[in-house]
Amino acid sequence: MRILAIAPFVLASTLAAQGTSEVYGTVRDSTGKPIPAARVSVQGMLLSVNTDSRGEYRLSGVPAGTVILSAGHVIGYLAVFDTVSITASTPLRHDFVLRSQVMSLRPIVVTAAKRPQSLEDVVASVALLSDSDIAKRAVNTIDEAVDKAPGVQFLSGQVNIRGSSGFVQGLGSRVLLLVDGVPANQGDRGGISWDLLPVDDVERVEVVKGAGSALYGSAAFGGVVNLITREVPVGVHARLRATGGAYANPPYAEWRFRDFTGMHGGAELTSSYGREDLRGAVTVGGWRSDGYRQQDHQDHWQLAGKGDWRASPYTRLTVSGSWASDQYQVPLAWCERGGCDDRGQAYQPFLIDTSGLGSHTRSDKGYLTAVLARTPSERVHWQARASWLRTHFTDFQPTSRDDYGVADRFGGELRGEFRPDGGGSVVTVGAETGLSDITSNIFGGSHHQGEYAAYGEGERPLGGGGSPAHLTAGARIDFLTIDGGALSAVVSPRVGAVLPTGAGIWRASAGRGFRAPSLAERFVSTVVSGFTVDSNPNLKPEKAWTFEVGHARPIAGSARVDAALFWTEASQLIEPTVNTTVLKIQFQNVARARLAGLDLAVSANPLTPRLATTLGYTFLYARELSHDTVPQRPLAFRPRHLLTLGADYTAGGLGVGAEFRYSSRFERVELTPPSDPRVAVKVLDLRVGWARGPASVRVLVANALNYLYNYAPRALEPVRTVSVTFVFIY
Numbered sequence: 001m002r003i004l005a006i007a008p009f010v011l012a013s014t015l016a017a018q019g020t021s022e023v024y025g026t027v028r029d030s031t032g033k034p035i036p037a038a039r040v041s042v043q044g045m046l047l048s049v050n051t052d053s054r055g056e057y058r059l060s061g062v063p064a065g066t067v068i069l070s071a072g073h074v075i076g077y078l079a080v081f082d083t084v085s086i087t088a089s090t091p092l093r094h095d096f097v098l099r100s101q102v103m104s105l106r107p108i109v110v111t112a113a114k115r116p117q118s119l120e121d122v123v124a125s126v127a128l129l130s131d132s133d134i135a136k137r138a139v140n141t142i143d144e145a146v147d148k149a150p151g152v153q154f155l156s157g158q159v160n161i162r163g164s165s166g167f168v169q170g171l172g173s174r175v176l177l178l179v180d181g182v183p184a185n186q187g188d189r190g191g192i193s194w195d196l197l198p199v200d201d202v203e204r205v206e207v208v209k210g211a212g213s214a215l216y217g218s219a220a221f222g223g224v225v226n227l228i229t230r231e232v233p234v235g236v237h238a239r240l241r242a243t244g245g246a247y248a249n250p251p252y253a254e255w256r257f258r259d260f261t262g263m264h265g266g267a268e269l270t271s272s273y274g275r276e277d278l279r280g281a282v283t284v285g286g287w288r289s290d291g292y293r294q295q296d297h298q299d300h301w302q303l304a305g306k307g308d309w310r311a312s313p314y315t316r317l318t319v320s321g322s323w324a325s326d327q328y329q330v331p332l333a334w335c336e337r338g339g340c341d342d343r344g345q346a347y348q349p350f351l352i353d354t355s356g357l358g359s360h361t362r363s364d365k366g367y368l369t370a371v372l373a374r375t376p377s378e379r380v381h382w383q384a385r386a387s388w389l390r391t392h393f394t395d396f397q398p399t400s401r402d403d404y405g406v407a408d409r410f411g412g413e414l415r416g417e418f419r420p421d422g423g424g425s426v427v428t429v430g431a432e433t434g435l436s437d438i439t440s441n442i443f444g445g446s447h448h449q450g451e452y453a454a455y456g457e458g459e460r461p462l463g464g465g466g467s468p469a470h471l472t473a474g475a476r477i478d479f480l481t482i483d484g485g486a487l488s489a490v491v492s493p494r495v496g497a498v499l500p501t502g503a504g505i506w507r508a509s510a511g512r513g514f515r516a517p518s519l520a521e522r523f524v525s526t527v528v529s530g531f532t533v534d535s536n537p538n539l540k541p542e543k544a545w546t547f548e549v550g551h552a553r554p555i556a557g558s559a560r561v562d563a564a565l566f567w568t569e570a571s572q573l574i575e576p577t578v579n580t581t582v583l584k585i586q587f588q589n590v591a592r593a594r595l596a597g598l599d600l601a602v603s604a605n606p607l608t609p610r611l612a613t614t615l616g617y618t619f620l621y622a623r624e625l626s627h628d629t630v631p632q633r634p635l636a637f638r639p640r641h642l643l644t645l646g647a648d649y650t651a652g653g654l655g656v657g658a659e660f661r662y663s664s665r666f667e668r669v670e671l672t673p674p675s676d677p678r679v680a681v682k683v684l685d686l687r688v689g690w691a692r693g694p695a696s697v698r699v700l701v702a703n704a705l706n707y708l709y710n711y712a713p714r715a716l717e718p719v720r721t722v723s724v725t726f727v728f729i730y
Contacts, residue, residue: 041069043067046375067084162223200270219516241268245263318371331352340354431454432454432455454476472509575624638666642661
């Protein structure tokens, strides 16, 4: 046994001794300024490293011979590819100079096709958030940053891409969350825990818009959000992030609910150590908040880790995990007249109904995943992964029974990527499984759900291997079973094409999306705001055909425009049906629905490169089509217009910026009392930051005008909040 245990290390050492060396150097821009966080990698191998704050890198274990080194993965710069000769046991210095191309069709690598590819090769619309985008927003959870991406909106914590989700109190998300490509939606409710990862562990976020079921299966009905964590660097490193701030008090004395100013604050500490073959990082932290309304206190504690073993330049094992624990009070709904000390007001947005006083929740969640990847040749790459996700909550109710739920979701996947002609053609095939087990007193006791799938997708250049235009086609078949019952099958095909022209890049795609009902939607039985929620075990999977035509192009070298027209025809859409006569709610399949519109993203550097501006606009036509005795009507909780404007100016280490979000008034809502103002949303955020060397300080004033509004019924959204964030990197 001892021989087996040390064999991998002996093998790795032997390979290194037989013919590897080290490459080191710097990555700078054309003015000589160091570029931190640039990715340096060896093409065709699992060898990569990020530059440090001085723009320096050191890459070990590079095989002797001729290799291609690349440096890039930095927004605003073109990637560089250099061919170098490596001599065994002889370190080589190689410096890179990246050329600035702020508004070019930048070749940023994304994982929209379950493999690395250039952004300009993706057949769907993709929004990217870098670590600098996340940092400048000084947020505590990653959803606060994703919320400002074009075409994305959060309704009381639930993500909504192009109107796909609406609002259903955290059940059955139509967006799939991935952590480093691993599914992370809850096993019982199908929702998303956005605080599962520490904010500072996330290197970038990729938001893929539109149906992704042809590769990702259920839950990718409206899109996919992939949180990509930081690589563990070589050497000893540490990162400290501390935050603190305050909430605005209610603007009127009649709305005051406490005699002090609410505060929030927290800290995260990451330490890492890495060798050429073995690396690891651990993050610990927590934060607490007094909240901005009555009964809104929250405590959050977190532990996360990541390990990386590179047995050879061609083989890599990555193990990562996180555990988070929350204890928070629950302000379910604001107080209507007579439901509390209303002080003569029709409603009290900062106070809650007396019947909800004392409600609080304990929520624990965590995940563990292992991914083994191997690239035996330039034409073949494969990887296998196993994952476990657990959620456990208890809702403590002062006047009724306590509700609880425990869910475990086990997953596995085997995927291969093949380049049969050694050129531009790529074939991706794989098999995936997911098993969910839940026990809950509000989800009908104990239930089990099994998901088994196989998929394949091919990409082929049009007009020969050197052609930049290409065609993509693929499909996935999913088999679903509930509590050991009969299997049901869903087939999700997709075709797409990308056509570069002198005026930009055109893309088009058509595919099928689907989402299986969550176990919570099928078996939920509870009471919400006086309404009885009934189970519906006969729910069927949601299905949709989605179409998109998009165009991206630079304008005058200082601007970039990406526009897409989208159209979705959905059937069996699962929506909460409200019967106000008997005070009951039940999830039911709506016969047909249509979502269509325009998605526009513009970025520009007007007047000076120091000024960066962005515009995101989504026009949405969302309708439940007529069926039986129900006439055509708007889908609930979807705004017709969603606009985001942003501007940032930097001078040296100082930066100032602002962001404005407008969301039009919902055409239709459910469970909203007559007193609800139902206003359009107009929120302005202001920010300022300063960085010098390894230290940076950022100040964010969110909702600077203290605009009072709500998305969900009787649930006030955050008021003006001042946050100060300090980061130190060693």
